[in-house]
Structures are given as structure tokens and as C-alpha cells.
């Protein structure tokens with residue numbers, strides 16, 4: 292058996308596969324398919340400090356080779372998360388990555404501090420890049436905003452910080468470098484692309500929010516290139532995501548330079564996808580005679 296374990300910011304993951312934030316629900320319903328204890332890490336849907344309802348419906352649309360979502364991050368707030376979701380996540384025995392966001396830097400930092408104080412998270416993932424929040428700040432699209440928020444949060448927590456980047460920038464590798472210089476311990480590359488769809492009968496936008504984030508196989512080659520180009524510039528680990536629909540897509544990310552991968556939209560198509568990715572990676576390494584997945588991180592560069 293090849294060794295699938297990887298380390299991100301000193302945290303050991305038994306394998307490199309995790310759910311992308313917002314696409315996996317930690318409830319008993321999922322245990323019908325598999326236990327999240329089999330994953331490399333667990334990641335929650337982004338939370339905000341206080342309750343907010345999310346966007347008006349329709350919130351999702353099936354696009355060619357992907358999906359547009361404009362959920363708008365409905366959240367019950369941090370108190371509810373700590374009481375109800377965090378204990379479930381902790382209970383699986385794998386590293387816990389808590390995805391957080393804030394509309395202001397004060398709110399963001401406060402949330403980081405509260406989660407840190409629980410002692411139940413292994414890493415914080417900063418959602419700096421949600422493209423379907425009308426009132427939200429898109430931290431990841433402005434160099435100064437990105438640097439300042441990552442620095443501020445890195446200084447207000449003892450947990451390793453993962454900066455989740457936006458693809459909607461001129462040079463994502465440069466943004467990755469800025470996040471690293473500001474204190475990020477790892478990068479998540481990347482969130483969704485903003486898109487929209489118009490109903491030609493009603494002549495109106497389909498989504499209640501007008502625009503939504505495009506994810507799924509449609510964005511996979513764009514994501515692979517983003518990981519590839521970011522890997523060249525940074526020295527912190529990258530979690531690659533965008534359109535993983537099979538184990539082969541995940542291996543591509545590792546070869547491009549990702550230390551770990553996250554599966555998003557495809558969890559809705561195939562609830563077993565993450566387990567199939569873990570098994571497929573393991574078979575691939577065995578067939579290639581590679582004993583350790585870490586040996587192929589960034590291999591496409593050499």
C-alpha cells in the first residue's frame with residue numbers, strides 16, 4: 292500500500308482528500324454512504340459571526356459541465372456552529388478545517404479568535420473570495436486588502452491559516468505570494484468564477500442573486516493551471532480544487548503542485564466521489580510503483 296498521508300502546516304492528513312467548503316453536510320444522512328472519518332480532513336460550509344439568511348432563490352442552476360450557485364452563505368452564526376457542527380466534525384478523528392468569513396476585518400478577526408479558543412479546530416480557512424455575496428468584501432481580489440486581512444488574522448490566531456484565493460484576478464500566483472508574505476500557512480486554490488444565466492422566455496436572470504459562482508468540470512483546466520502557476524511562486528502548501536469529477540482530476544492537481552485536494556460540486560452528482568478519489572489515487576500510485584504520494588507533488592514541473 293502506498294502512503295497517502297500529507298502534512299499541511301504541521302497538521303498530518305491521513306490522505307489528501309477533503310470536501311470543498313460548502314459542498315458537504317456533516318449529518319447522519321451522509322453516513323449512509325461513508326464515514327467522514329475516511330477523509331483526509333473535514334471542512335465546514337463557511338460561517339460568519341452572526342446569523343444571516345443567504346440569497347433569495349433560485350440559488351443554483353445546472354450549467355453545461357458545471358453548476359452556478361448563489362447560495363449567499365446562509366449561516367446560523369458561530370454560536371450555533373460551535374454547539375452543533377464543530378463537535379460532529381471533531382468526532383470523526385481527522386483534522387478539522389474551519390472555514391470562516393467576515394464582512395469587516397473586526398468581524399473576521401473576532402470569529403478567528405472565537406474558533407481558536409474552542410481548541411477544536413486544526414486550521415482556519417479564510418473564505419476571502421465568495422463571488423455571490425452582494426454586500427461582501429472580496430478580499431482576495433485586491434492586493435492590499437488581501438495582505439492586510441491575512442496578516443491581521445494570522446496575528447490573532449495560533450492556528451495555521453489557509454487563504455482561499457479567487458480565480459477572478461489577473462495573476463493568481465502573485466496573490467498567493469502576497470498571502471504567503473502576510474502569514475498564510477497554506478493556500479486553497481480556488482473559489483468559483485462569477486457567471487450568470489438568462490432565461491430567454493422571461494428575459495430575466497435565472498438566479499435570484501442575478502450572478503452566481505461557476506464550479507464543476509467546466510473550470511477544471513483553469514484550476515489546474517492556477518495551481519501549477521501558483522506552485523512556482525510560493526513555498527507554502529496548496530490545496531487544489533475546481534472541477535474534480537474523478538481520481539484522475541485529483542492526481543492532476545497533485546502533479547501540478549497541490550499537496551492536497553478538495554472536491555466540491557461533484558459531491559452532489561456522486562456522493563461516493565471522495566472515496567473513489569482516495570481509492571483511485573492509491574491504485575495509481577501502486578501501479579506506478581510510487582510508495583509515497585508526496586513524491587509526486589509538483590512532478591509536472593520537473
Ligand SMILES: Cc1cc2nc3c(=O)[nH]c(=O)nc-3n(C[C@H](O)[C@H](O)[C@H](O)COP(=O)(O)O)c2cc1C
Nearest residue numbers: 311312313337360418481482506507533534555556
Ligand atoms: C453549492 C456550493 C456552495 C459553496 N459554498 C462555499 C462556501 O461556503 N465557502 C467557500 O469558501 N466556498 C464555497 N464554495 C466553493 C467551493 O468550496 C469550491 O471552491 C469551488 O466550488 C470549486 O470546486 P468544485 O469545482 O469542485 O465545486 C461552494 C461551492 C458550491 C458548488
